[in-house]
Amino acid sequence: xxxxxxxxxxxxxxxxxxxxxxxxxxxxxxxxxxxxxxxxxxxxxxxxxxxxxxxxxxxxxxxxxxxxxxxxxxxxxxxxxxxxxxxxxxxxxxxxxxxxxxxxxxxxxxxxxxxxxxxxxxxxxxxxxxxxxxxxxxxxxxxxxxxxxxxxxxxxxxxxxxxxxxxxxxxxxxxxxxxxxxxxxxxxxxxxxxxxxxxxxxxxxxxxxxxxxxxxxxxxxxxxxxxxxxxxxxxxxxxxxxxxxxxxxxxxxxxxxxxxxxxxxxxxxxxxxxxxxxxxxxxxxxxxxxxxxxxxxxxxxxxxxxxxxxxxxxxxxxxxxxxxxxxxxxxxxxxxxxxxxx
Amino acid sequence: xxxxxxxxxxxxxxxxxxxxxxxxxxxxxxxxxxxxxxxxxxxxxxxxxxxxxxxxxxxxxxxxxxxxxxxxxxxxxxxxxxxxxxxxxxxxxxxxxxxxxxxxxxxxxxxxxxxxxxxxxxxxxxxxxxxxxxxxxxxxxxxxxxxxxxxxxxxxxxxxxxxxxxxxxxxxxxxxxxxxxxxxxxxxxxxxxxxxxxxxxxxxxxxxxxxxxxxxxxxxxxxxxxxxxxxxxxxxxxxxxxxxxxxxxxxxxxxxxxxxxxxxxxxxxxxxxxxxxxxxxxxxxxxxxxxxxxxxxxxxxxxxxxxxxxxxxxxxxxxxxxxxxxxxxxx
Numbered sequence: 001x002x003x004x005x006x007x008x009x010x011x012x013x014x015x016x017x018x019x020x021x022x023x024x025x026x027x028x029x030x031x032x033x034x035x036x037x038x039x040x041x042x043x044x045x046x047x048x049x050x051x052x053x054x055x056x057x058x059x060x061x062x063x064x065x066x067x068x069x070x071x072x073x074x075x076x077x078x079x080x081x082x083x084x085x086x087x088x089x090x091x092x093x094x095x096x097x098x099x100x101x102x103x104x105x106x107x108x109x110x111x112x113x114x115x116x117x118x119x120x121x122x123x124x125x126x127x128x129x130x131x132x133x134x135x136x137x138x139x140x141x142x143x144x145x146x147x148x149x150x151x152x153x154x155x156x157x158x159x160x161x162x163x164x165x166x167x168x169x170x171x172x173x174x175x176x177x178x179x180x181x182x183x184x185x186x187x188x189x190x191x192x193x194x195x196x197x198x199x200x201x202x203x204x205x206x207x208x209x210x211x212x213x214x215x216x217x218x219x220x221x222x223x224x225x226x227x228x229x230x231x232x233x234x235x236x237x238x239x240x241x242x243x244x245x246x247x248x249x250x251x252x253x254x255x256x257x258x259x260x261x262x263x264x265x266x267x268x269x270x271x272x273x274x275x276x277x278x279x280x281x282x283x284x285x286x287x288x289x290x291x292x293x294x295x296x297x298x299x300x301x302x303x304x305x306x307x308x309x310x311x312x313x314x315x316x317x318x319x320x321x322x323x324x325x326x327x328x329x330x331x332x333x334x335x336x337x338x339x340x341x342x
Numbered sequence: 343x344x345x346x347x348x349x350x351x352x353x354x355x356x357x358x359x360x361x362x363x364x365x366x367x368x369x370x371x372x373x374x375x376x377x378x379x380x381x382x383x384x385x386x387x388x389x390x391x392x393x394x395x396x397x398x399x400x401x402x403x404x405x406x407x408x409x410x411x412x413x414x415x416x417x418x419x420x421x422x423x424x425x426x427x428x429x430x431x432x433x434x435x436x437x438x439x440x441x442x443x444x445x446x447x448x449x450x451x452x453x454x455x456x457x458x459x460x461x462x463x464x465x466x467x468x469x470x471x472x473x474x475x476x477x478x479x480x481x482x483x484x485x486x487x488x489x490x491x492x493x494x495x496x497x498x499x500x501x502x503x504x505x506x507x508x509x510x511x512x513x514x515x516x517x518x519x520x521x522x523x524x525x526x527x528x529x530x531x532x533x534x535x536x537x538x539x540x541x542x543x544x545x546x547x548x549x550x551x552x553x554x555x556x557x558x559x560x561x562x563x564x565x566x567x568x569x570x571x572x573x574x575x576x577x578x579x580x581x582x583x584x585x586x587x588x589x590x591x592x593x594x595x596x597x598x599x600x601x602x603x604x605x606x607x608x609x610x611x612x613x614x615x616x617x618x619x620x621x622x623x624x625x626x627x628x629x630x631x632x633x634x635x636x637x638x639x640x641x642x643x644x645x646x647x648x649x650x651x652x653x654x655x656x657x658x659x660x661x662x663x664x665x666x667x668x669x670x671x672x673x
Contacts, residue, residue, distance in 0.1 A: 043535035044506075157626040187398035188562065189623045191604035214536060217608025223617045240612040258540035259610060260569035266590055269547070270569065273538035276505050334504050 002269060004071075005208050006032040011068035013047075013054045020281045024063070026232035034175065037202060037209040037218030039240075042116045045277050048212045049155040051229070052178050055087050055210075056095055057338045072176075078137075094169035100161035106152040106268075110137070110164045111149035114171050116259035136167040139204075141197060158192035158235065158275035169200065180212045195221055216255060220244060222264025225313075228252050231278045238314035248308075248316035250331070251289045267313075285315070295320050295331045352558050353524060354387040354410070359419035359429075361409045361633070362591040378630050379578035380421070384657070392550065392557040392590065394571030396564055396603070400627055401577040403560045407526045410558070411443050415531075420643050424525070440472050442460060444517035448529035450509030454501040458488075460512055461497030464512040486515040491545060507538035511545070516550070524556045529598050531566060543570055568592055573663075576600045579638040580630055586664040596666040599639045637669065645670060 023131040025047040032038050042048040043125040051222045053059050055070055057077060070077040072092060080088070089095075097103045105113060113134035118124065124132070129203035130149070140163040147285040153161055162182060168261040169177055179198070199222055202209055211223055219226055219240070226243045228251065229237040236249040262267075278284050284291070286301040293300065299319050308321035320331050362379040367373050380402040387393045395403045408414050410421050416429040431533040449454040455461055464483050468474050474482055484494045490511040501509055510530060517525055527546070531539040543566065549555060561567045567574060568588050575585040576599065584597040595601045609615045612617050623642045628634055634641050640650040649669050657667040 023647070030471065043537060101522065159626055186562065187627075188606040189398060190604060191608070192620055192622050194612070195608070196620070215608060216536070216610035220610050220612045221608055244612055253535055256610065258537050260565045261606065262565050264567060267569070270540035270544055272544055273537035273540070276538070277535075288440065298535065 003033060004031045005034045005036075005073060007069070007071040008051075009069040009071070011051065011054060012066040013050050014060065014064055016062040016064065017061065021281050022038060023231055023283055024293075025054065026280075027068075028229075028232075030227055030234065030237065032176070032208055032210065033113040033304070035202075035206045036224070036225065037223045039218055040212045040229060041214065041216060041226060043277060045280065047232040047280075048229045050211050050265055051181055052095070052180050052210065054108055055178060056089060056093060057082075057097075058089075088119075090169075090172050090174065092115055092174055093176045094174040095178040095180065096162070096165045096169050096182050097333070098184050100158065100185070101153065104161060105167055106239075106275065107152050109150050109152055110156065111151075112246070113315045114149075114164075114168050115334050116290065117168050117171050117206075125143065132171065133167075134304055136171050137164070139201070140167045141193075142162070142167075145296060158186055159193055160193055162186060166194075166197065170205065170207065173226045174207060176208045176210065178210045178212070180230030181214070182211070183217075183218060184213070184215070199220060209261065216244075216259065228255070231283060233317060234314040235289065235318075236314075238310070238316075242314040244309060246314075248309070248310050248314070248319050248321060249289075250293045250320070252316075254292075254294075263277050270326055287319070295328055297325070351389045352386045353389045353424060354558075355420075355422040356386075356406075357384050357420040357422065359383045359406065359421065361405050361414055361599070362417045367389060374629050375526050378633060380409060380508050381633075383577070383582045384419075385575055385582065385585060387556055389523075389556055389559060390437050390554055392559050392570055394574040395558060395568040396559045396562060396574060396594065397577035398562065398603075398627055400579070400630060401576050402580040402630075404528055406577070407528050407558060407560050411440070411445055411526055413445075435473075442522050443524045444522040445522065445526045445528060446517050447532045448509075448532050448556040448636065450506055450513055450533060452502075453513055454509060456501050459498055459500060460492075460504075462487075463501070463512060464497075464516045464519055467516060470627065471520055482519065483511070486518055486631075489518065489549070490515045505538075506534050507525070507541060510542055514542075514545070514549075519555075522555070524558070526558045526560070526561045526654060528562065530559075532561065532563065539576045543560060544608045546570065560589065564623055568600075569580055575589075576603065579627060579633055581638055581667065582665075584664075584666045585657075586661075586666075589673050590661075594661075594670070595663065596644045596660055597639075598670075600641075600666075605641065616643070637667070 009029050011025055011028045015022040028051055040048045054065050062123055065078055111133050114136055118129040118132055134145045134149050137149055142148050142160060142163055156164060181196050211219060213219060214323040221232055224240055226232050226240055231249050234254045243252060247256060257271040258273060260270060262318045273292050278288050286303055289307055290296050305317045305319045307315040307317050309315045319325055359380055360382055363377040363379055365375050383406055394488045397403045409416055420427050421429040461483050464486055465479055468479050483497055487493060492511055520523055531542050559570055574588045574591050575582050578599050584600045595604055602623045605621045625642055628641055636652050637650040637655050640646040655667045656670045658664055659672050660666050
């Protein structure tokens with residue numbers, strides 16, 4: 001436990017809106033080692049972004065962390081004041097968002113915004129900060145950084161803005177980088193550039209990464225461990241190979257089946273997951289996936305399943321994994337292995 | 343599933359289509375900028391088939407779709423629908439064709455009027471084209487709702503009461519109301535969650551089979567486009583760079599841009615994606631205001647030669663039904 005960079009224990013976050021309490025995150029626990037890349041996958045409303053905002057304590061009114069602990073290097077962030085959090089943000093944990101244009105301030109130059117972050121957290125002169133800013137831009141692959149440092153965000157393209165965001169985030173050498181859908185707003189070829197960059201930087205500066213995305217393809221490339229979220233809970237957690245090749249949760253299986261396979265010659269029908277995600281104002285008493293699950297049993301409606309572990313480091317929240325669960329031929333046969341090749 | 347498509351049975355033919363947006367600025371509007379959004383695109387769509395159109399933002403794929411249905415005026419070229427050139431006819435004549443050509447939009451939140459009930463949204467095209475009234479109108483609406491997997495009771499509700507996937511179904515029901523032959527699907531699934539995308543795609547495929555629809559499917563998600571399309575056209579900066587059967591395009595991509603685009607697709611399979619050799623294109627798409635001379639892709643192309651700067655490559659057939667515009671094919 002001591003070598004874990006981040007330990008999240010039973011995190012519960014709710015939004016107290018006028019329609020009632022929206023239980024966005026309903027008890028999430030996971031941990032992260034130094035230098036590790038963790039992917040959190042889920043659809044809109046699964047609680048993946050709220051989890052990441054909770055880690056940074058950037059929840060906006062009416063969002064509140066109700067319960068749980070966020071231990072960063074052993075210190076609990078939940079009890080920290082706003083002033084104390086300011087030291088953590090940027091210095092220890094940095095974050096990049098989906099839309100770089102709204103995250104950058106349009107009236108300051110890119111350089112100013114990097115310098116601001118450096119001066120806030122490090123004891124350096126303005127000149128040194130500027131040199132550092134240029135170095136950071138070079139690191140993230142901005143051509144001719146000496147002149148580009150004085151550009152405004154609108155003079156950058158979408159991909160370059162995301163690179164600039166990464167430069168700001170990494171300028172104070174954070175131990176953890178949280179990337180919330182960093183490539184969703186970008187084109188495929190630009191997405192490939194940013195993913196290559198993140199892979200490269202991970203090796204160069206050994207920052208831990210939490211990558212939040214809805215795109216299974218993106219996590220398969222970058223992350224060694226994957227968490228699948230649904231209805232505010234972690235449905236499944238395992239190494240990339242475990243989750244993709246031996247999925248244990250029907251939701252994970254469903255996701256894998258619903259994406260088209262590129263190399264298939266014959267047109268095959270996609271297998272969708274019927275129905276829609278649960279309403280988190282009144283979350284179901286049992287498993288959140290119950291209503292859409294093809295392997296559902298009676299107990300699934302009544303009780304939230306505990307985690308069952310399949311292999312070392314591989315756990316899933318599903319009654320089908322209970323030793324006494326009736327055997328279903330199709331369940332446990334699903335595998336994504338070998339269906340894609342290049 | 344290979345459909346029997348007759349080459350002579352062309353529903354839509356686009357010939358050298360151009361759409362330039364001209365904006366005037368300066369004190370006396372003396373300066374003009376010309377955005378060459380679509381600059382000479384030609385293709386045919388056969389009855390009952392799905393043509394996919396892919397490319398990055400700004401490549402002109404959506405503009406092509408919108409110009410075909412005359413939401414934009416055509417700058418130059420022809421759009422021949424069922425034997426008649428509709429690129430220059432008046433808007434009132436066009437209204438007749440809008441009964442046969444419909445469109446589904448990307449954003450199911452923005453494309454439905456939030457103050458109208460779902461029944462009225464679907465019924466509006468029936469009123470405009472004077473197709474049905476009263477009880478008959480109601481019946482058609484109910485039928486359409488059921489056809490897209492919703493039910494009668496939904497007719498009295500408002501769009502905000504529906505999820506993204508359901509709203510897209512409403513948009514599809516509205517497009518189907520006038521009984522069209524041809525539907526332009528402009529990024530219909532991009533705003534939807536993965537598990538919902540498959541539901542909508544399956545429905546589009548079912549409707550095509552039942553009603554004999556022809557689709558132009560515009561999207562940037564290449565794996566979904568590959569799944570739904572019979573043939574695929576790849577666009578870059580206002581030009582069509584490659585066009586082929588979807589399997590052929592994925593197996594033997596000819597144009598360097600297509601190759602890069604395909605290799606950039608993140609594959610949801612850890613072993614495969616780690617083993618894959620990715621062609622990472624440098625830089626960004628140039629501005630369509632001042633596109634590069636010759637081949638528009640040359641600034642990012644790893645094979646660029648001297649000729650690419652001077653001569654625009656010809657879009658020609660390099661194998662049966664496989665077209666590509668690249669100088670490498672002339673070697």
